[in-house]
Amino acid sequence: MRPVFSEAGLQRLHEVARGGLLCAFDFDGTLAPLVPVPDDAHLPDDIRERLLRLGQSAPLAIITGRGMDDIRPRLGFTPEFLVGNHGLEGVPGWESLTAAHAEACQAWLSQLRAALPGHDPGILLEDKRYSLSLHYREAADPPAAARALEALFATLTPAPRVVAGKFVYNLLAEDRCHKGSALLRLMECCGARKAIYVGDDVTDEDVFRMGHPDILSIRIEASASSSAELYLPDFCETARLLDVLGERLRQQGARNWLRAAP
Numbered sequence: 001m002r003p004v005f006s007e008a009g010l011q012r013l014h015e016v017a018r019g020g021l022l023c024a025f026d027f028d029g030t031l032a033p034l035v036p037v038p039d040d041a042h043l044p045d046d047i048r049e050r051l052l053r054l055g056q057s058a059p060l061a062i063i064t065g066r067g068m069d070d071i072r073p074r075l076g077f078t079p080e081f082l083v084g085n086h087g088l089e090g091v092p093g094w095e096s097l098t099a100a101h102a103e104a105c106q107a108w109l110s111q112l113r114a115a116l117p118g119h120d121p122g123i124l125l126e127d128k129r130y131s132l133s134l135h136y137r138e139a140a141d142p143p144a145a146a147r148a149l150e151a152l153f154a155t156l157t158p159a160p161r162v163v164a165g166k167f168v169y170n171l172l173a174e175d176r177c178h179k180g181s182a183l184l185r186l187m188e189c190c191g192a193r194k195a196i197y198v199g200d201d202v203t204d205e206d207v208f209r210m211g212h213p214d215i216l217s218i219r220i221e222a223s224a225s226s227s228a229e230l231y232l233p234d235f236c237e238t239a240r241l242l243d244v245l246g247e248r249l250r251q252q253g254a255r256n257w258l259r260a261a262p
């Protein structure tokens with residue numbers, strides 16, 4: 001992994017920052033700072049303004065683990081593509097696949113609601129209809145809560161795909177719909193030549209590990225185990241990345257081809 005703000009990193013950024021680029025972002029930890037309570041997360045005004053400016057030069061996609069009903073009001077603007085539930089919701093053409101996910105979630109919900117009262121009260125169950133998140137950031141003993149949750153997941157039927165994140169476990173139905181396949185589908189839908197994808201967590205690795213030659217992947221925070229090509233040291237550098245990317249696209253005369261010319 002190389003830093004974005006290095007000679008080699010900027011060269012890669014400049015290579016992709018031309019017409020035909022789709023700019024895609026994760027939400028929590030990438031566009032919005034992480035906060036202890038998931039419901040308190042918000043998009044900072046200065047990031048929203050930068051995204052609106054960037055959106056004049058390239059189509060925007062937000063691909064988040066949150067449900068669609070949750071993410072939409074947090075943005076305060078409408079990107080060309082909004083994908084929720086780690087790629088399960090909002091991808092054009094995939095609408096018929098969601099019913100099986102909803103059914104699996106209902107089964108897990110009733111089993112978890114019966115079992116969770118015996119566990120740390122700091123564990124938070126987030127029902128996102130097509131996937132579930134179990135947060136343990138606020139547990140009295142987070143490592144013990146994580147171990148107890150993992151043991152509990154092993155008893156669930158049908159067996160979920162468990163993806164660990166930042167003080168969270170995501171329960172997903174086994175499927176090929178994930179952030180990586182969602183991004184490829186969005187590129188196909190809008191005819192994007194290249195994409196840039198910025199994310200910070202484990203489900204973003206579904207994009208990074210594809211190693212797709214037309215996708216420049218950027219992780220927030222360096223990590224030896226990540227497959228992302230470049231990194232930003234922390235969330236505070238997101239604004240700078242949006243500025244540099246936007247400026248470069250403007251210099252290249254790039255236009256958001258999905259919007260009518262002004």
Ligand SMILES: O=P(O)(O)OC[C@H]1O[C@H](O[C@H]2O[C@H](CO)[C@@H](O)[C@H](O)[C@H]2O)[C@H](O)[C@@H](O)[C@@H]1O
Nearest residue numbers: 027028034035036037038041064065066166168
């Ligand atoms: O794919 P993302 O947009 O990054 O969403 C991933 C999960 O984000 C939220 O949880 C995370 O952010 C919370 C707010 O900062 C934080 O409290 C929590 O510890 C993090 O795991 C969201 O609640 C989940 O539904 C998303 O899957």
